Amino acid sequence: MARADDAARRAELAAGARRAEAARAQQLIDDFVAATNSAGIAAEPLRARLLSGQQVKTDRAGWYLRRDHSIAIGTDGGYYQLVVPGGLAERLRGVRLQPSPPPMVVGRGGKDGETGDLKFFLDKRLAEG
Secondary structure, three states, X not given: OHHHHHXXXXXXXXXXXXXXXXXXXXXXXXXHHHHHHHHOOOOEEEEEEEOOOOEEEEEEEXXXXXXXXXXXXEOOOOXXXXXXOOXXXXXXXXXXXXXXXXXXXXXXOOOOXXXXXXXXXXXXXXXXX
């Protein structure tokens, strides 16, 4: 039984670390949204990409963080991943985006040049206007 208890404890600690990371990242995002609003940087309607590669409209507006438009910050302060599953219905109606817990490192585990600190991506987008 000790092994199961150890596994449960490790899972609990990992979940706590993820929540703490998301809270720190959310503070950076909240600061970013406030800065874009005070700088007058307009949000744009966000578009998502289906797994098939087709672009679809969404129910959100915000600012894209990555050049490939796969991640964005919504005007509501949500962190949105913009590659979504879907088919014909989503192509016709669009998609409803759900925010994800924000990470401190964008694209963790991805290819070189596609990963980096969230703060770097937020600062870069803010500097681009």
